[in-house]
Amino acid sequence: MRQVLARAIGGLAVIGLVAGAAACNSSSSSDDAASGNCGYKLAFFGALTGSAANLGVNIEQGFELAIKQYNTKKGSECITVAKFDSQGEPAVAPGVARNLVADKKILGIVGPPFSGESEAADPIFEEAGIPTITPSATRVSLSANGWKTFHRAVANDDAQGPAAANYIKDVLKAQKVFVADDQSAYGAGLADVVKKTLGSSVVATDKTEADGKQTDFSAVVQKVVSSGATAMFYGGYYQNGGLIRKQLTAANWKGVLVGGDGMKDPGLAKAAGNNAATGTVVTCPCSPPEKAGGTFVADYKKQWNVDAGTYSDVAFDAANVFLAGIDAGNTTPEKLNTYLSTVNYTGIANVYKWTATGELDPNSIKVWAFKFDATGNTIADQEVKTS
């Protein structure tokens, strides 16, 4: 019964999207398939609505742009875009995923963008044998499930910690560092790696409650001030990060706050106020979209009338990896998955080559540092080394 219900809800969610794509479906029928491996679909699976939709839309638009360009080159509606809205919710994702795997023309999936929904939906894709490339889900354990169809197009959280530590050591040249985290799997994991990498320059540590569970950080702030640290690393999310930054500034602490991609959100500046937030450094296993190669930045702007966002370029590359595979005659999900295991594709953001568990080849791992500017947005600072 629950499954039926989940399907029904999932079905409702995609009806609108499917209806929108219906016109294309009818034109790309089997007669195209005869010429040049056409008549198939590539799917986007991720949040298009809901509170996390911004990131999902960034990714979907990068993905769709690649397919539009491919079709223009082919001179026909060769590959059709199929969009599946998971709302970014692990509870919604499985129902939507079952709808996706029911469509036998879908050869590959770009997504899911988040780790939580990946854990819920990836087993269904694995069972159906459809290869996935996620442009942004970074939970380390995702690649440890033995999924043969899982591929991650960015570095996982294990690469961020050393990068943040290197930034603190080499760029900020901080001799004394304070490290704290919010006791979450993400935050504590990240902070532990930072502590290990920095070694003896960590002068003091602390742990806070999670977002929404603590708003008064007087004690932490006092410890930071007393420790004489000139840099603080916080493993946690943007709301606590912003509050801590604000209260540090109020206590007249002049050092730099550094965090991971969980703090790469305008919400940090909203909590801290732009003045206090300015100069806060966050790392991200992503390249700045504006640094992408080729004409991507201009093409994206022309197509969607907005600037490319975080992970748009990776999604664009992920779609192109699939398209190159289909073009080479890998026209079943099984063949396409086998193709991914040996591919070595140079895209606009990175070089894509996967290990047996679906992780990016260590040589392709990239982490960038971003800085909050006076308008509360993050701007690219520099690439940091991860070892």
Place this chain on the structure above:
Amino acid sequence: MNFSGLIQDFGPLTITGLAQGAIIALFALGYTLVYGVLRLINFAHSEVFLLGSYACLIVWGLFGLDQNSATPNMVAVLGYLLLGLLAAVVISGVTALGVELVAYRPLRRRNAPPLAFLITAIGASLFISETVGVVTKRNITGVPPLIRPTDVVVIGNMHVTNLQILIIVLALVAMFVLDRFINRSRLGRGIRAVAQNPDSAALMGVNKSRVIALVFLIGGLMAGIAAVMYDLKIGVTRFDAGFLLGIEAFTAAVLGGIGNLRGALLGGLLLGVLQNYAAGLFGTQWLHAASFVLLVLILLVRPTGLLGESLGRARA
């Protein structure tokens, strides 16, 4: 355990703890007053505080102030502060009265059992907090930097800022005025009479309904002041801001002796300071756990709280 850290930071931890404790104490008054008169824990009091924390932000927003504004000049700051306080106090007071009229009074008329009051209290609390959550899309709202903390007194590594002084002084003044009001004024005598024995008070000509409404109103006013201080100190509010602080305030009320005004002040200040010491000694992750263990220990020795439950027993 980090004893040297605690000793080294003892001064700073004390002053920041006192500032946080002053806010908790003002907040705790609402719990203690209502309990003293009605023997009822008003769980919706946290949302009385919550709406106050938004009310002053809305007023400041009307003047175009947000978290990115520059700090205005002294005169303007005073004006904004007074307006913000007024807005918060009015909205919190009205909310407290509204909760009493909608959630409690109809039940009292029907002689509902105590459990029913508890449920409507939780219901009213959830209703307000969730409504605010939906309206604000569960986002945080930043506070304009009206007061830029600057050191006024520096003793060793203890920096006492203007904001901390403002919070502590305001709490003490509010408390003093309230204490006078309850102990000296005619309305205050009415409150004490109802707290002591509602039926005899009614026979003596005290309007019980009006006293109860008054008690909710006063609790709301104090929560409004606390809300403005909270906004200025923390710098952010959100739909569930009242929840955790509400639990702390309730704890402070119990610690000092629920139903006892001076107990609420003592309990609040003590809780604020002890939380900071616990965070310094064991790490911030133990902040809540340690202070609640302490609460249990104190209640084991003094089951009625540090100063006892005395609103009703105060001298006439």
